[in-house]
Amino acid sequence: MTLVELLERQRNAAVPVLYDRDRSVSFAALADESAAVAAGLAAAGVAAGDRVAIWLPNVPAWLAAFFACARLGAIAVAVNTRFRSHELADILARSGARALLYWPGFDKADFVGVLAGCPAESLRALAAVVEYAEDDQGTAARDGRAAAAHETSAAGARGDRIVAPRDGGRVAWPAGCRRLDYAALAASTPMTADHSRPAAGCAMFTTSGTTRAPKFVLHDQQTLTGHAREVVRGFDIDGHSTMLLAPPLCGVFGVCCVLAMIAAGRPSAMTPVWDAAAAARTIDRLGITHLNGTDDAIAQLLAQNTRTPAFPTLRFAGYAAFNPALDDIVERADARGLAVVGLYGASEVQALFARQATAAPVADRRLAGGRPVGDGARVRACDPATQAVLPHGEAGELQIFAPVSRMVGYFQDEAATRAAITDDGWYRSGDLGHTMADGRFVYLTRLGDSLRLGGFLTSPAEIESVVQQVPGVRGCQVIGITLQQALRPVAFVTLADAAAGAPIDEAALERRVIDCVAGRLARYKVPARVFVIDVFPVTEGTNATKIQKHRLRDLALRRLG
Numbered sequence: 001m002t003l004v005e006l007l008e009r010q011r012n013a014a015v016p017v018l019y020d021r022d023r024s025v026s027f028a029a030l031a032d033e034s035a036a037v038a039a040g041l042a043a044a045g046v047a048a049g050d051r052v053a054i055w056l057p058n059v060p061a062w063l064a065a066f067f068a069c070a071r072l073g074a075i076a077v078a079v080n081t082r083f084r085s086h087e088l089a090d091i092l093a094r095s096g097a098r099a100l101l102y103w104p105g106f107d108k109a110d111f112v113g114v115l116a117g118c119p120a121e122s123l124r125a126l127a128a129v130v131e132y133a134e135d136d137q138g139t140a141a142r143d144g145r146a147a148a149a150h151e152t153s154a155a156g157a158r159g160d161r162i163v164a165p166r167d168g169g170r171v172a173w174p175a176g177c178r179r180l181d182y183a184a185l186a187a188s189t190p191m192t193a194d195h196s197r198p199a200a201g202c203a204m205f206t207t208s209g210t211t212r213a214p215k216f217v218l219h220d221q222q223t224l225t226g227h228a229r230e231v232v233r234g235f236d237i238d239g240h241s242t243m244l245l246a247p248p249l250c251g252v253f254g255v256c257c258v259l260a261m262i263a264a265g266r267p268s269a270m271t272p273v274w275d276a277a278a279a280a281r282t283i284d285r286l287g288i289t290h291l292n293g294t295d296d297a298i299a300q301l302l303a304q305n306t307r308t309p310a311f312p313t314l315r316f317a318g319y320a321a322f323n324p325a326l327d328d329i330v331e332r333a334d335a336r337g338l339a340v341v342g343l344y345g346a347s348e349v350q351a352l353f354a355r356q357a358t359a360a361p362v363a364d365r366r367l368a369g370g371r372p373v374g375d376g377a378r379v380r381a382c383d384p385a386t387q388a389v390l391p392h393g394e395a396g397e398l399q400i401f402a403p404v405s406r407m408v409g410y411f412q413d414e415a416a417t418r419a420a421i422t423d424d425g426w427y428r429s430g431d432l433g434h435t436m437a438d439g440r441f442v443y444l445t446r447l448g449d450s451l452r453l454g455g456f457l458t459s460p461a462e463i464e465s466v467v468q469q470v471p472g473v474r475g476c477q478v479i480g481i482t483l484q485q486a487l488r489p490v491a492f493v494t495l496a497d498a499a500a501g502a503p504i505d506e507a508a509l510e511r512r513v514i515d516c517v518a519g520r521l522a523r524y525k526v527p528a529r530v531f532v533i534d535v536f537p538v539t540e541g542t543n544a545t546k547i548q549k550h551r552l553r554d555l556a557l558r559r560l561g
Contacts, residue, residue: 001198001221001222001225001226001229002070002194002196002197002198002200002221002222002225003066003067003070003196003202003221003224003225003259004067004070004071004194004196005196005225006225006228006259006262006263007027007030007031007034007067007262008031010027010262010265011027011028011031012027012028013026013027013265015265015266015267016267017030017261017262017267017268018030018060018063018267018268018269018270019267019268019269019270019282019286020059020060020138020270020271021138021271022138023138023139024267025060027262027265030060030063030064030067031067032190033060033061033064033186034063034064034065034066034067034068034071035068035071035190035191035192036185036186036187036188036189036190036191037064037065037068037182037185037186037188038067038068038069038071038072038190038191039188039189039190039191040130040180040184040185040186040188041068041069041072041074041099041128041130041185042072042191043188044099044127044128044178044180045098045127045128045178046069046072046074046098046099046127046128047072047073047074048072048073048074048195048200049073049074049075049201050072050074050075050098050099051074051075051076051077051095051096051097051098051204052065052069052074052075052076052077052097052098052099052100052101053077053079053091053092053095053097053099053100053101054066054076054077054078054079054101054250055079055081055083055088055100055101055102055103055111055250056081056101056102056103056132056249056250057081057103057106057108057109057248057249057250057272057273058245058248058249058254058270058271058272059103059132059134059270059272060140060270061101061132061140061182061186062249062250063249063258064186065101065130066203066249066255069202070196070202070221071191071193071194071195071196072191072195073195073196073197073200073202074098074202075201075202075203075204075218076202076203076204077091077095077097077204077216078203078204078205078206078249078250078251078252078255079091079206079250080206080248080250080251080540080541080542081109081248081250082109082540082542083114083540084114084117085114085115085116085117085118086117087214088114088115088118088122089117089118089119089122089123090122090213090214091206091214092118092122092123092125092126093121093122093124093125094213094216094412095204095216095411096125097125097126098125098126098127098128099126099127099128099129099130100126100128100129100130101129101130101132101182102115102129102130102131102132103131103132103133104131104132104133104167105133106272108272108273112167112168112170112171113170115167115170115171116167116170116171118171118172119172120172120174123171123172123173123174123177124174125174126173126174126177127176127177127178128177128178128179128180129173129177129178129179129180130180130181130182130185131179131180131181131182132182132183133181133182133183140182140183140186141183196221197221198220198221198222198225199220199221199222200220200221201218201219201220201408201411202219202220202221202224203218203219203224203255204216204217204218204219204411205217205219205251205252205255205347205542206347206542207347215410215411215413215416216410216411216412216413217252217347217348217407217410217411218407218408218409218410218411219350219407219408220408223350223404223405223406223407223408224255224259224350225259225263226404226405227256227259227260227350227352227374227404227405228256228259228260228262228263229260229263230373230374230375230404230405231256231257231259231260231263231352231373232260232263232264233373234352234355234373234374235260235290235316235318235352235355235373236315236316237260237261237264237266237290238264239264239265239266240289241261241264241266241289241290242266242267242268242269242286242287242288242289242290243257243258243260243261243266243267243268243269243288243289243290243291243292244268244269244279244282244283244288244290244291245257245258245268245269245270246274246279246291246292246293246294246297247292247293247294247351247542248542249270250542251347251351251541251542252345252347252350252351252542253292253320253345253351253542255351256345256350256351256352257292257351257352258270260352267286269282269286269288274297276297276300276301276303276304277304279297279301279304280301280304280305280311283301283311283313283314284311284313287313288311288313288314289313289314289315289316290314290315290316290317291314291316291317291318292317292318292319292320292343292352293317293318293319293320294319294320294321294322294323295319295320295321295322295323295326295329296322296323296326297319298317298319298326298329298333298338298340299323299326299329299332302332302333302336302338307336308335308336308337309336309337309338310333310336310337310338311338312337314338315358316341316358317333317338317339317340317341318340318341318342318343318352318355319340319341319342319343320342320343320345320368321342321368322541322545322546323475324464324468324475324476324477324536324547325468325474325475325494327366327464327465327468329366330342330362330365330366331362331366334362339358339359339365340365341355341356341357341358341360341365341370342355342356342365342366342367342368342369342370343355343356343368343370344368344369344370344441344443346400346427346429346431347407348406348407348420348427348429349400349402349405349406349407349427349429350402350405352373353372353373353374353377353400353402353405354369354370354371354372354373354377354379354440354441355370355371355373356369356370356371356440357370357371367442367443368442368443369433369440369441369442369443370440370441371439371440372402372439374402374403374404374405375404376401376403376404377400377401377402377403377404377405378400378401379398379399379400379401379433379435379441380398380399380401380426380435381394381395381396381397381398381399381433381434381435381441382396382397382399383396383397384396384397384447390434390435392434392435392436392437393434393435393436394434395432395433395434395444395450395457395458395459396432396433396434396457397428397429397430397431397432397447398429398431398432398433398441398443399422399426399427399428399429400426400427400429401425401426401427402427403425406425406427407427409421430446430447430448431443431444431445431446431447432444432445432446432447432449432450432457432459444459444461444462445459445460445461449479449549451478451479451480451487451489452487453480453487453488453489453524453525454522454523454524454525456524458489458524458525460477460478460479460480460489462521462525463476463478463489463491463517463521463525463527464476464477464478464491466516466517466520466521467491467493467513467516467517467527467530469516470509470512470513470516471496471512472495472496472509473493473494473495473496473509473513474493474494474495474496474497475493475494475536476491476492476493476494477491477492477536477547477549477552478490478491478492478527479492479549479552479553479556480553481528481553481556481557481560483528483560488527488528489525489526489527489528490527490528490529490530490531490556490560491513491527491529491530491531492530492531492532492533492536492552492555492556493509493513493530493531493532493533494532494533494534494535494536495532504532506530506531506532509530509532510529510530513527513530514526514527514530529556529559529560531555531556531559533555536548536552537551537552
């Protein structure tokens with residue numbers, strides 16, 4: 001199935017496809033808007049195979065542009081709204097984007113300032129720039145300054161530039177780049193031709209790129225639609241489901257959530273910027289049944305009221321762990337009548353690849369991983385050195401067989417694609433974990449972050465969870481340092497609010513941490529040193545910040561001399 005077919009088959013659904021703040025958008029309206037945007041992009045020179053960078057927060061226009069690209073056979077490049085100039089320039093240049101859609105007047109991010117910091121050569125492939133705006137009611141607003149110019153450019157006659165561009169001339173757009181207004185584009189005569197194909201590349205997501213330039217994960221239309229249908233079955237989405245879209249659409253997490261709801265013909269509720277208070281009100285007002293988000297998002301929602309159950313209509317809440325200080329989020333939610341379950345996903349096999357069971361014990365639900373939701377999907381753990389398949393319970397690299405949801409490959413990077421996919425079609429995840437006899441698996445950590453201590457592959461998270469139980473410790477990150485010719489764990493800790501700012505006896509804290517770990521874990525897992533740090537160094541990910549452990553290693557080496 002193509003993406004166009006996925007949307008069109010729900011055209012006459014009795015419910016909206018989206019609740020966008022205080023308004024609803026029907027499936028038919030989204031389908032028609034996407035066909036109109038496709039016509040406008042085609043008139044601006046976008047053709048099959050071209051890349052279109054979508055740099056917007058969670059608004060209906062994001063999805064309209066996404067489905068417009070699918071209709072054209074073009075490839076939508078999901079651009080993180082948190083990106084700064086260096087990152088954006090890299091994405092636009094390496095993807096060779098022919099068009100860019102962005103929101104110049106968005107008051108939560110300085111999109112124009114970021115663009116102004118991009119070197120001119122990074123924008124050279126752009127043939128069209130589409131500028132989005134909203135009126136006071138939150139609907140796409142037509143810019144009067146652009147209307148006359150657009151009437152000709154959308155028709156492909158002259159490609160006139162917008163008069164008085166909203167960037168104030170600060171951005172070095174290439175000569176001949178057409179400047180289009182989104183609302184006028186969306187008012188074009190809808191395109192009736194459909195160039196979508198199941199096997200056509202349609203979406204690119206960037207990897208996190210914490211230690212190297214991000215790779216472009218390319219999916220075709222049948223992998224996205226196939227995974228969406230798998231998620232409908234595997235996440236218990238039915239004719240009464242409504243989802244709160246917490247993750248941003250600029251990442252695979254958000255896209256997988258909303259496509260599953262479209263496949264089911266059910267609504268999603270979105271806002272441009274995450275606001276926990278507004279989200280809590282939306283859950284109550286719309287009777288939200290499904291939510292996938294980060295541990296931070298779950299914690300913020302629980303803080304919005306004191307009742308139990310916290311949200312009576314929520315019957316599924318999946319989470320991805322990013323905040324070390326929230327390793328007890330499942331227990332916190334349980335105490336408020338909300339059964340939260342761990343998820344597992346990756347851009348390469350899509351975000352909702354596996355989940356824990358809602359009825360499982362707390363100890364299982366707090367683990368990332370679970371049972372794959374796709375028919376025929378399997379996971380194995382392999383020895384990183386020999387590639388031998390390991391027995392259940394023994395940690396190794398998780399390799400994934402995902403016949404429906406696996407990526408086409410890394411865009412214009414055949415070497416990286418060959419390295420990531422085995423000869424028999426399994427994706428090498430680079431994650432450390434182990435399998436279970438009943439078909440489930442457990443994710444422990446990134447393989448690059450795992451430590452071989454005492455001859456055993458060890459997840460730092462196991463040590464971190466124990467350290468965080470020491471009074472006064474808020475968060476912990478463990479890295480490995482070679483000391484006296486052996487790899488030893490070193491712990492960095494942040495302090496709880498009550499302890500922060502007060503005089504700290506680091507030696508005494510170190511003794512408490514070491515004694516606590518020594519009483520709970522094997523001797524080789526006991527930290528050799530414990531350092532206090534104000535905040536962990538992070539990089540901005542699509543859904544949350546990610547801790548840069550390589551910078552902690554450098555810091556440990558400096559402190560140890």
